[in-house]
Amino acid sequence: MNDIDIVMQNAANAFKKYALLTPAAKAGFLNEIAVQIENDRASLVKVANEESNLPLPRLNGELTRTTNQLKLFANLIKEGSWVEAAIDLADVQRTPPKPDTRKMLLPVGPVVVFGASNFPFAFSTAGGDTASALASGSTVVVKGHSAHAETSGKMFDAIKKAIVISGVPEYTVQHVLGSGSTVGKALVQHAETTGVGFTGSLSGGMALWKLANERERPIPVFAEMSSINPVVFLPDTLEKNAETLAKTYAASITLGMGQFCTNPGLLLAVKSKGLDDFLSLLGKEIAAVIPQKMLHKAIQESFARGLNEALAQKGIQKIGQSVQQPGEGEAYPTVASVSGKDFLQNPHLREEVFGPYSLAIICDSKAQLIEALTALKGQLTTTIMATDDDITAHGDIIHLQQTLAGRIILNDVPTGVEVCASMVHGGPFPATTDARYTSVGTTAIKRWVRPICFQGFKDDMLPDALKDNNPLNIWRIVNGEWKKNNI
Amino acid sequence: MNDIDIVMQNAANAFKKYALLTPAAKAGFLNEIAVQIENDRASLVKVANEESNLPLPRLNGELTRTTNQLKLFANLIKEGSWVEAAIDLADVQRTPPKPDTRKMLLPVGPVVVFGASNFPFAFSTAGGDTASALASGSTVVVKGHSAHAETSGKMFDAIKKAIVISGVPEYTVQHVLGSGSTVGKALVQHAETTGVGFTGSLSGGMALWKLANERERPIPVFAEMSSINPVVFLPDTLEKNAETLAKTYAASITLGMGQFCTNPGLLLAVKSKGLDDFLSLLGKEIAAVIPQKMLHKAIQESFARGLNEALAQKGIQKIGQSVQQPGEGEAYPTVASVSGKDFLQNPHLREEVFGPYSLAIICDSKAQLIEALTALKGQLTTTIMATDDDITAHGDIIHLQQTLAGRIILNDVPTGVEVCASMVHGGPFPATTDARYTSVGTTAIKRWVRPICFQGFKDDMLPDALKDNNPLNIWRIVNGEWKKNNI
Numbered sequence: 001m002n003d004i005d006i007v008m009q010n011a012a013n014a015f016k017k018y019a020l021l022t023p024a025a026k027a028g029f030l031n032e033i034a035v036q037i038e039n040d041r042a043s044l045v046k047v048a049n050e051e052s053n054l055p056l057p058r059l060n061g062e063l064t065r066t067t068n069q070l071k072l073f074a075n076l077i078k079e080g081s082w083v084e085a086a087i088d089l090a091d092v093q094r095t096p097p098k099p100d101t102r103k104m105l106l107p108v109g110p111v112v113v114f115g116a117s118n119f120p121f122a123f124s125t126a127g128g129d130t131a132s133a134l135a136s137g138s139t140v141v142v143k144g145h146s147a148h149a150e151t152s153g154k155m156f157d158a159i160k161k162a163i164v165i166s167g168v169p170e171y172t173v174q175h176v177l178g179s180g181s182t183v184g185k186a187l188v189q190h191a192e193t194t195g196v197g198f199t200g201s202l203s204g205g206m207a208l209w210k211l212a213n214e215r216e217r218p219i220p221v222f223a224e225m226s227s228i229n230p231v232v233f234l235p236d237t238l239e240k241n242a243e244t245l246a247k248t249y250a251a252s253i254t255l256g257m258g259q260f261c262t263n264p265g266l267l268l269a270v271k272s273k274g275l276d277d278f279l280s281l282l283g284k285e286i287a288a289v290i291p292q293k294m295l296h297k298a299i300q301e302s303f304a305r306g307l308n309e310a311l312a313q314k315g316i317q318k319i320g321q322s323v324q325q326p327g328e329g330e331a332y333p334t335v336a337s338v339s340g341k342d343f344l345q346n347p348h349l350r351e352e353v354f355g356p357y358s359l360a361i362i363c364d365s366k367a368q369l370i371e372a373l374t375a376l377k378g379q380l381t382t383t384i385m386a387t388d389d390d391i392t393a394h395g396d397i398i399h400l401q402q403t404l405a406g407r408i409i410l411n412d413v414p415t416g417v418e419v420c421a422s423m424v425h426g427g428p429f430p431a432t433t434d435a436r437y438t439s440v441g442t443t444a445i446k447r448w449v450r451p452i453c454f455q456g457f458k459d460d461m462l463p464d465a466l467k468d469n470n471p472l473n474i475w476r477i478v479n480g481e482w483k484k485n486n487i
Numbered sequence: 488m489n490d491i492d493i494v495m496q497n498a499a500n501a502f503k504k505y506a507l508l509t510p511a512a513k514a515g516f517l518n519e520i521a522v523q524i525e526n527d528r529a530s531l532v533k534v535a536n537e538e539s540n541l542p543l544p545r546l547n548g549e550l551t552r553t554t555n556q557l558k559l560f561a562n563l564i565k566e567g568s569w570v571e572a573a574i575d576l577a578d579v580q581r582t583p584p585k586p587d588t589r590k591m592l593l594p595v596g597p598v599v600v601f602g603a604s605n606f607p608f609a610f611s612t613a614g615g616d617t618a619s620a621l622a623s624g625s626t627v628v629v630k631g632h633s634a635h636a637e638t639s640g641k642m643f644d645a646i647k648k649a650i651v652i653s654g655v656p657e658y659t660v661q662h663v664l665g666s667g668s669t670v671g672k673a674l675v676q677h678a679e680t681t682g683v684g685f686t687g688s689l690s691g692g693m694a695l696w697k698l699a700n701e702r703e704r705p706i707p708v709f710a711e712m713s714s715i716n717p718v719v720f721l722p723d724t725l726e727k728n729a730e731t732l733a734k735t736y737a738a739s740i741t742l743g744m745g746q747f748c749t750n751p752g753l754l755l756a757v758k759s760k761g762l763d764d765f766l767s768l769l770g771k772e773i774a775a776v777i778p779q780k781m782l783h784k785a786i787q788e789s790f791a792r793g794l795n796e797a798l799a800q801k802g803i804q805k806i807g808q809s810v811q812q813p814g815e816g817e818a819y820p821t822v823a824s825v826s827g828k829d830f831l832q833n834p835h836l837r838e839e840v841f842g843p844y845s846l847a848i849i850c851d852s853k854a855q856l857i858e859a860l861t862a863l864k865g866q867l868t869t870t871i872m873a874t875d876d877d878i879t880a881h882g883d884i885i886h887l888q889q890t891l892a893g894r895i896i897l898n899d900v901p902t903g904v905e906v907c908a909s910m911v912h913g914g915p916f917p918a919t920t921d922a923r924y925t926s927v928g929t930t931a932i933k934r935w936v937r938p939i940c941f942q943g944f945k946d947d948m949l950p951d952a953l954k955d956n957n958p959l960n961i962w963r964i965v966n967g968e969w970k971k972n973n974i
Contacts, residue, residue, distance in 0.1 A: 081969065086909040086930075099899060103909040106889070108922070213700055217865070217916045220923070378704070391948065398948065402593070407940040410948070412586060421964050422573040422590040424940035429704045435595070435937040436707070443573075443938070450922040451930070453894040453911035461878065461885065461897070475969050477908050482568065482962050482969070 003176075004183065008192040010171035011110035011139045017169045019107050019137040022464075023472065027074035029166040030134060033126055034067035034074075036158035036165075044154055048120045051148040053293035053329070058256060059121070066121040069128055069419050073135035076442045084451070085465045085476040087487065099456050102466040105449040107137035109194035112187045114180075114208075115145035115152055116199035117295050118259045123439075124148070125155035125175065128419075129197030129222075132444040134173070138195070141174045143184050147296040149177055180204060188212055188221070195220050195448055199261065199439065202226040202352070202430055209433045222447050223433045224426065226352045227380035228265035229414045230373065230404070232397060234390035237411075238274030245278055245385060249358075250285030250335075252413035257292045257331045258356030259299070261425075262381050262414040265352060267360040270369055279360055282335055283320025289333040291326035294355065300329050303355035307334060310353050315342030319360065331355050340368040350376060370400060378428025378435065379405040381414035404428070406435065490663075491670065495679040497658035498597035498626045504656045506594050506624040509951075510959065514561035516653040517621060520613055521554035521561075523645035523652075531641055535607045538635040540780035540816070545743060546608070553608040556615055556906050560622035563929045571938070572952045572963040574974065586943050589953040592936040594624035596681035599674045601667075601695075602632035602639055603686035604782050605746045611635070612642035612662065615906075615927055616684030616709075621660070623935040625682070628661045630671050634783040636664055667691060675699055675708070682707050682935055686748065686926065689713040689839070689917055696920045709934050710920045711913065713839045714867035715752035716901045717860065717891070719884060721877035724898075725761030732765055732872060736845075737772030737822075739900035744779045744818045745843030746786070748912075749868050749901040752839060754847040757856055766847055769822055770807025776820040778813035781842065787816050790842035794821060797840050802829030806847065818842045827855040837863060857887060865915025865922065866892040868901035891915070893922065 018026075037044065045059045052059075076082055083104040091098035111133040115124035122128065125142050133140045144152030156175035163172055176183055188196055188211045196212060198205050198221065205223030212221045233245065252264055269275045294300040311318060311334070320335045333356040340363035343349050349359060363369040382405040384398055391398070391410075401408050406427030417425050423441030426432045432439075437447050454462055464471050468487040475484050505513075524531065532546045539546075563569055570591040578585035598620040602611035609615060612629050620627050631639030643662035650659055663670055675683055675698045683699060685692050685708065692710030699708045720732065739751055756762045781787040798805060802825045809820045820843040827850035830836050836846060850856040869892040871885055878885070878897075888895050893914030904912050910928030913919045919926075924934045941949055951958050955974040962971050 075967075079967075084930075086907075088905065088907040088909045096903070099903075099905060101894075101905055101907060101909040103911055109890075218920075220921075388945075391945070395948075402939055403596075406938065407588075407942055408944075409942040410944050412943050416583070416586075418575065418586060418588055420573075420575040420588060421967055422575045422588040422940055424590055424938045426938070428937075433705075434707075436933075438938060443571075446923075450915075451893065451911045451913070451925060452889055453909060455894055455896040456899050457895075457897050458875075458878070461882075480562075480566075480908060 004186040004190060007141055007174050007176060008110060008190040011141050011174060012192040014169035014171040015109050015139045018139050018172045021168065023077040023080055026135065026137065027078045029162060029168045030070045030074040030131060032162035032166045033159050034070040036161045037063065037067050037126060037155065040154065040158055044151065047154055048148060048151040051151050052120050052295050054256065054295070062119060062121045065419065066126060069122065070126065070131045072419060072442065073131045073445065076445065077135045080465065080472045081475040082442065082445060083465050083474070085474060087466060087476055087478045089479055089487070101453055101455045102457065102462060103451050103453045104463060104465045106452050107449050109138065110141060110192055111138045111195045111197065111448055112141050112143060112193050114143045114184065114198040114200065117145050117147040117299065120148040120151045123199045125152045126159055128440055128444055130173065133197070133448045136445045136448040138448045139172050141176065141187060143187060144175055144177045146177065184208070185211060189215060193219060196222065197439065197447070198223040200225065205433060220447070221433055222437055222439060224261060224439050225430055225432060227261055227427065227431045228350065228352050229262055229379055229381045229383070230266040230268055230376060231264045231383040231385060231414070232369070232401065233267060233269040233275065233278065234384065234386040234394055235270060235272050235274060236387040236390045237385050238269060238272060238278050240387060242274055242277040243281055246281035246285050248413060250282055250289065252415045253335065253358045254286070254289045254333045254356040255415050257294055259295055259354065260415050262417060264383065264414055265358050267358055268363065268369055268372055270363045270366055275362065279319050279337060286320035286333050286335045287323045289322050289356070291322050291324055291330040291332060293329045294331050297329060299354065300331065303331055303353065306353035307332060307355070307357055310349070310357065310359065311336060313346055313349060315339055335360065337362055340364055340372055343372055344375060370397065373397070373400055373404065376404060378431045380425060380427045380431045381405050381407045381409060383409040383412070383414050385411055406431065406438065491673040491677060494628055494661050494663060495597060495677040498628050498661060499679040501656035501658040502596050502626045505626050505659045508655065510564040510567055513622060513624065514565045516649060516655045517557045517561040517618060519649035519653045520646050521557040523648045524550065524554050524613060524642065527641065527645055531638065534641055535635060535638040538638050539607050539782050541743065541782070549606060549608045552906065553614060556609065557613065557618045559906060559929060560618045560932065563932065564622045567952065567959045568962040569929065569932060570952050570961070572961060574953060574963055574965045576966055576974070588940055588942045589944065589949060590938050590940045591950060591952045592933070593939050594936050596625065597628060597679055598625040598682045598684065598935055599628050599630060599680050601630045601671065601685040601687065604632050604634040604786065607635040607638045608642070610686045612639045613646055615931055617660065619931040620684070620935045623932045625935045626659050628663065628674060630674060631662055631664050633664065671695070672698060676702060680706060683709065684926065684934070685710040687712065692920060707934070708920055709924055709926060711748060711926050712917055712919060714748055714914065714918045715837065715839050716749055716866055716868045716870070717753040717755055717863060718751045718870040718872060719856070719888065720754060720756040720762070720765065721871065721873040721881055722757060722759050722761060723874040723877045724872050725756060725759060725765050727874060729761055729764040730768055733768035733772050735900060737769055737776065739902045740822065740845045741773070741776045741820045741843040742902050744781055746782055746841065747902050749904060751870065751901055752845050754845055755850065755856055755859055757850045757853055762849065766806050766824060773807035773820050773822045774810045776809050776843070778809050778811055778817040778819060780816045781818050784816060786841065787818065790818055790840065793840035794819060794842070794844055797836070797844065797846065798823060800833055800836060802826055822847065824849055827851055827859055830859055831862060857884065860884070860887055860891065863891060865918045867912060867914045867918045868892050868894045868896060870896040870899070870901050872898055893918065893925065
């Protein structure tokens, strides 16, 4: 057996025991990981800062988000209703007799989680994918991101302490490092792997997805890959709020040097005096943004290349760029504009440029704006900036935007993804490989499970969630009705 | 535009209107389809009998199942809680302020449904795929099965009447005929198609799945393809109930000439006097089964070929076969046995032979039985026949079986699939392309939707399911708690 074989076999053996632990035991483990991370906060944030160039306040906030996420999933499984228990009781009088059937969601097996470079805590080693998978009852193998390998190792140390203290199986979580094209590939191809979580580039996500589909037994890959998060600015709000909009969007475009999946990369509007004012103010705001170091060298090089390519396209006009030249490894905050006509003729302009860059599409008419929206591929988010009068006049645009993305936002910025039951951080291809799931929020747990129906089982053979006396006190659909009581 | 272009464009245009109808209007349409089918029952059953060779009582039962299914989905959407509404209210006091986010499941677009030859009513033109897709708000293009083209056309006539009476858009459901490799392929590849439902062969399902994954924008294919539905017979029940078991299983193996996805194709047990008695009695029961015509020529030829191949494998012993030679187009009911050792050495014996054939695996030991179960691919069902003493002694086997299939059955036959909330007609690959979904029961609706999050929306802009005053009176998760009241 090679190393990956050993790791995946350990994960499979640990799964047999871990999956059977009570929800309370799994919740205790998740909470203990949060405690151990919190205990090592200062050191974790310091190392992550050195590895990722992300500022300390951001990293402190992200670490809090990460431990909150673990606690959220602990609470979710302690409450327990997420398993979608459904019970249909037998009816022996019926012809033919109706059997007793009971269904719930159960974990499938070991999950492989790829760390994301842009979130060294929240989407990496002990991030949302790992937390949701552990909550479901899966065991996890983390492929740490090479750009923050030490941070990843330290996070795993915290998890290891929690494993010992909680008494869950030793190999409930494992950590490996190495290249995506060798170690990553071997993990996705391994027979014991049952699912994959990934946040990163379109090329990286698609490579994993293809590997998973070429397996003898295909497995789901939940890859969050690419989004330019179009924002529509309607005329009345542009006329009335140009200055506020410019400040708000300059901040959103350059937040964390634009290194968010939800960065607003495309601003769409119909030409007007208000739009002119907004773009002029936005250009000035962007000019005042100081270049900062990006996450790592490859991302900075990719951004510089993408920016140059984008600015070289036909009809592109620079409308604002940092007055300070970027130093080594730094991004060059930039906003440009293009006519609706040129945008529609150039599919290249619909591709993501990951970093602090945004392109404003100046449309001739509302019809052209609708055409531009329709030409877009699937997105994580789409936003509408509008007054009440705008909303009344342009309901058709708002409705169209619902077909584009997993989240549609009114009068706010897309950056910032709340971790809660109602969040959808997902969307139609190529934003993700599977628009039916989210990678943020409690329903992220649904990625790692499948429904199983037990027919004619005796009560003491059933999982607790399906027993007559409802020992977990969860919501269940009993004979078609939502109930929390005994049967 | 070619014909398929026109059909799919019609479906996409109809979707824009149909998806916006109230749940009550969609439910009315589903119920009206049921009424129209019922009105034409005698004629439908007659034509289906001529085309499929299935007997009249079976077809009458299947038609009732089909109309019940339509009514079940009508009730599901009238009740409304299936949309998984989740609401997290804003908290402006928090730093940073928490936005108002609200999520629900919404339909994606036109769905293509392939009729299944073995269920001319329940899994075809107005069957479960169509009913669940229409309930979700999707429009549907049915590719009727050539083996029952007239039945399919007549079913579509009933749907057309319901379209007119209910006043839903004309192209809410459309019907096409033609070969899978041309018409079917074009439907799956069309840019407006957003999902595919299929029940049939492994090769057919995999071909559609590959086409869907090769699209510029991949779409989900829910293909239910292949299952041999292993049944484990434990020693105590074999010793005590050999005669009953033989009668029960001879009936299940030959029900509908074995043309069910859930036909028990594999019988596993450890060698014993009880097993000898059971197999001897089973052989006698099978010998008494009269050959019947199969669904169509290609299926009969495929069964004859598969049976000959299976019986020619090393170590196979025939233990029972109909005493009556089959006539033209008829199946030859057969049961054979093989040692656990020969079974483990021959992967060919794990493949489905679609028809009235079952293979008994005679294992040397419990360890070998577990090895045989472990060697199996994913299944729709797996069954355990056991006394209470067996259950106490062999919990490990029962637990192992949960990893194999979508439904695990105790002391019953796998044939017979109840249409209800707790049913799972699905399972790990290659039983289906996606173990996370079922094609039978109310949750089949989840195949045609994706979650959308509305952030910061005003109440009157939200879908009814997410409005403050809960006008649909549905169950929702509000700030993490299940509630049915207003906000």
